[in-house]
Amino acid sequence: MEAVTLSQYASQFMSVTVIAIFMAISPGADFAMITRNSLLYRRRAGLCSALGVSVAIWVHVGYSIAGLAVIIANSPMAYTVIKYCGAAYLIYMGVTTIMSRHTIQAATSQGTMNALSAFKTGFLTNALNPKTTVFFLSIFTQVVDRATPVGIQLVYGAIISMAHLVWFSGVALFLTHPKLLRAFNNARHIIEGVVGVVLIGFGVKIALLGS
Template sequence: MIIEFLPELTTVAVIAIFMAISPGADFVMIMRNSIFYDRRTGLFSALGVSFAIWLHVAYSIAGLALIISSSVLLFSLIKYCGAAYLIYMGYKSFKANTNLDLGHSRGNISALSAFKIGFITNALNPKTTVFFLSIFTQVVEPGTPLLIQLLFGAIISLAHLLWFSGVALFLTQPRLLLAFKRSKNIIEKMVGVVLVAFGIKIAVQAN
C-alpha cells in the first residue's frame, strides 16, 4: 500500500523539507531560545514545534481543514492569535535583561516552558496552517488511507524536528556563543524587532 502512494509521500517530504528550512517565526524562536537560554531549551522548543505539527495533522484528518479554508472568521482568528503571540514574545525579547550570559540557562525557563513556546509558535503560525490546508485539500484524496495520512504527518513532523534540532545544536557551539556574547545587547534587540515584525506582517496580510 505504501508503494502505491510513494509519489505523494515523496512530494510531501520534499515540500516539508523546504517548509522547515524556510525562514520564519519558528526559526527565529528556536534561535532566540537557543542562544539566549541554552542548548537544552532550544532542543525542547524544537520538540514543541514538531509536536505542534500533529495538531495540524489532527484537524486536517478530521476534515476541519475544509472548514478553516472556507471560514474567513476562523482563519482570521488563528492568524491574529499567532500575530499577537509573536508580538508579545518579541516585546519580551526586546525588553529582556541583557546582563545575563548567552548560552546559559537564565533559571526562569523550564523544559516544559521551552516546549510550550515551540508548540504555540507553530500551532498559531498561519504559514503552517496554509501549508496543511494545501496538503490535505490537494495531495490527500477522499480515498487516501488513514495510515498514509499519518505518514504524511510523521514526515512533516520529523523534518521539522531534525531541522530545528540541528539549528539549536549549531547555534549553541561554544565558538558561536562567544561571538554572540560580544554583541548580545544588539542581537537580543534585533530578535525582538524581527519577532514583532513577523507578528505585524501576519496581522496585516490578506487572508
C-alpha cells in the same frame, strides 16, 4: 497488498516529503523562536523548543485528518482567528524579549528557562502559525486525496513532524556551538534587540497577511 498500497501512494509520499522539507527550512516564526531560545537560554532550551514545534505539527495533522482543513480553507473567520492569535503571540514574545534585555544576561548564565517553558514557546509558535496552517491546507486539500487511508495520512504527519524536529534540533545545536556562543556573547544586547524586533516583525506581517 502492502506493497501495492505503498506503490499507490508513492507520488503523494514524495510530494509530502518535499513539502515537509520546505516547510521546515523556510525562514519564519519557528526559526526566529528557536534562534531566540537557543541564543538566550542555551542548548537545552533550543532543543526543547524544537521538540515543541515538532509536537505542534500534530495539531495541524489532527484537524486536517478530521476534515477541518477544508472548513478552515473555506472559512475566512476561522483563518482570521488563527492569524491574529499567532500574530499577537509573536508580538508579545518580541516585546518581552526587548523589554527583558537587561535581565536576560544574568538569566541565561543560569539557564533559567526550564524545559517545559521552552517546549511551550516552540509549541505555541507553530500551533498558532498561519503559515503552517496554509501549508497543511495545501497538502490536505490538494496533494492528499480524500480516499487516502488515515494510516497513510498519519505517516505523512510523522514525516512532516520529523522534518521539523531534525531541522530545528540542528539549528539549535549549531547556534549553541561554543565558538559561536563566544562570538554572540560579545554582541548579546544587540542580538536580543534584533531577535525581539524580528519576532514583532513576523507578528505584524502575519496580522497584515491577506489584508
